[in-house]
Amino acid sequence: MRLSAKVEYAAIAAVELARRIGSPDPVRIRGICEAQGVPARFLVHILLQLKAAGIVASTRGAAGGYRLARPPEEITLDDIRRAVEGPGALVAPVTTELAPRSRVATVLATAWQEASDAESAALASIKLSDLAARCRGAGDTMYYI
Amino acid sequence: MRLSAKVEYAAIAAVELARRIGSPDPVRIRGICEAQGVPARFLVHILLQLKAAGIVASTRGAAGGYRLARPPEEITLDDIRRAVEGPGALVAPVTTELAPRSRVATVLATAWQEASDAESAALASIKLSDLAARCRGAGDTMYYI
DNA sequence: GCACTAATACTCGGATAAATGCTGTCCGAGTTATCATGG
DNA sequence: CCATGATAACTCGGACAGCATTTATCCGAGTATTAGTGC
Numbered sequence: 001m002r003l004s005a006k007v008e009y010a011a012i013a014a015v016e017l018a019r020r021i022g023s024p025d026p027v028r029i030r031g032i033c034e035a036q037g038v039p040a041r042f043l044v045h046i047l048l049q050l051k052a053a054g055i056v057a058s059t060r061g062a063a064g065g066y067r068l069a070r071p072p073e074e075i076t077l078d079d080i081r082r083a084v085e086g087p088g089a090l091v092a093p094v095t096t097e098l099a100p101r102s103r104v105a106t107v108l109a110t111a112w113q114e115a116s117d118a119e120s121a122a123l124a125s126i127k128l129s130d131l132a133a134r135c136r137g138a139g140d141t142m143y144y145i
Numbered sequence: 146m147r148l149s150a151k152v153e154y155a156a157i158a159a160v161e162l163a164r165r166i167g168s169p170d171p172v173r174i175r176g177i178c179e180a181q182g183v184p185a186r187f188l189v190h191i192l193l194q195l196k197a198a199g200i201v202a203s204t205r206g207a208a209g210g211y212r213l214a215r216p217p218e219e220i221t222l223d224d225i226r227r228a229v230e231g232p233g234a235l236v237a238p239v240t241t242e243l244a245p246r247s248r249v250a251t252v253l254a255t256a257w258q259e260a261s262d263a264e265s266a267a268l269a270s271i272k273l274s275d276l277a278a279r280c281r282g283a284g285d286t287m288y289y290i
Numbered sequence: 291g292c293a294c295t296a297a298t299a300c301t302c303g304g305a306t307a308a309a310t311g312c313t314g315t316c317c318g319a320g321t322t323a324t325c326a327t328g329g
Numbered sequence: 330c331c332a333t334g335a336t337a338a339c340t341c342g343g344a345c346a347g348c349a350t351t352t353a354t355c356c357g358a359g360t361a362t363t364a365g366t367g368c
Contacts, residue, residue, distance in 0.1 A: 001146060001236055001257075001260065001261040001264050001265075002147070002234055002236070003236060003237045003238075003240075003257060004350095004351070004352090005238075005239045005351075005352065005353090006351080006352080008237050008238075008239040008240045008253070008257075009239065011240075011253050012240070012243070012247070012249055012250060012253060015249045015252070015253060016249055019249070028299090028300070028301095029300080029301085030300090035247070036243060036246075036247050036249060036250065037243050037246060037247065038243075039352090039353065039354085041353070041354055041355075042352070042353050042354080044301075044302080044303090045303085045353090047301090048301090048302070048303075051302095058300095058301065058302090059300090059301085059360095059361085060300065060301045060302075060359075060360045060361065061299075061300060061301075061359090061360045061361025061362060062298065062299040062300055062360085062361055062362040062363070063299080063300080063361075063362055063363090064299080064300050064301060064360080064361070064362090065300075065301085066301090077256060077257075077260070089147055091146055091147070091148060092148045092153050093150075093153075094150045094153040094154065095148075095153045095156075095157070098157070098181060098182050098183075101181075101182060102157070102180070102181050102182065103280050104157055104160045104161060104164075104181060104276075104280055105157060105181065107160070107276050107279045107280050108153070108156050108157060108160060108276065111222060111271050111276060112146075112148060112153075112222075114267060114271070115146065115222070115264055115267040115268045115271070116146040116264075117267075118263050118264055118266070118267035119146050119260055119261075119263060119264035119267070120146075121263070122259060122260040122262075122263035122264070123260045126256050126259070126260070131249075131252050131253065131256060134252045135248050135249055135252050149311095149312070149313090150312075150313065150314095151312080151313085173338090173339070173340095174339080174340085175339090184313085184314065184315085186314065186315055186316075187313070187314050187315080189340075189341080189342090190314095190341095190342080190343095192340090193340090193341070193342070196341095203339095203340065203341090204321095204322085204339090204340085205320075205321045205322065205339065205340045205341075206320090206321045206322025206323060206338075206339060206340075207321085207322055207323040207324070207337065207338045207339060208322075208323055208324090208338080208339080209321080209322070209323090209338080209339045209340060210339075210340085211340090
């Protein structure tokens, strides 16, 4: 499993937004970048993708910024990854292309799919609320109910 | 989860070798390529990587070729993937680099690792012997030389 | 005090460019079985 | 029938080019808050 920098930045920003879920003011991009060390001009486009996916919402103008569009219990790392990397990516493009001619490729295509589903399920089980709670809580103690 | 063409080709070749485990003669690269539609000159380098990882063995010279170095029950798709893509790849390079400065990154790094471990475990549970059996079981029309 | 204007700070979104890795090819070298040839 | 050499087929391994994706950066435009100015 290899993550692109985009997904990593998106997750960092999303967790940062989840931590400030109580505040009425939207979070500015610069605020995230200065706290986490993320290139600002790059994060702009990433947040736009998260907005297009309905994960974050924004208010323009001065005193504008971003906030989560849904409660953090309903956002998983799998949502973020799919929002940024796009849903169109096939798991094993070469194998699926060869599948009609080769039974080996057919068998392998389903095997790759199984592993990919396991990975997606693992990512779907990690919610933003859990991650935000881990940031607040000290050590391994989870305060989130 | 996105697979590189190298890993896909390597898996196809490995299953093809597993299917012919009973034959005393080694399997030639051309034999795999003609049966499965894999570029030959590319597969050479892939098989060299599998050999370096101890997954396949080769005999040089005329009537040479490749065979599995271990019984197919002891080779998993995870072995093949790590042999080809290298073990040095970090799961989340950006996040781990930012971890010392950011608690958010630290929490995320472990979360990514959990998902990666789930994927690896899924791949490690799929053995070459299973895949070869699936090819035979459904009445494949491939001939043995 | 009020209306209006300018400045400011932020998001929006496309264009663009450097960097990196992936994909596949080419070529020469080394190794071994097979076959032809001569004794 | 046997020994020897030529030939062919195959693996070995690095070098390299073309292509696509990633990773940003830049710039102009839109939008809302805020400060300032004149009446």
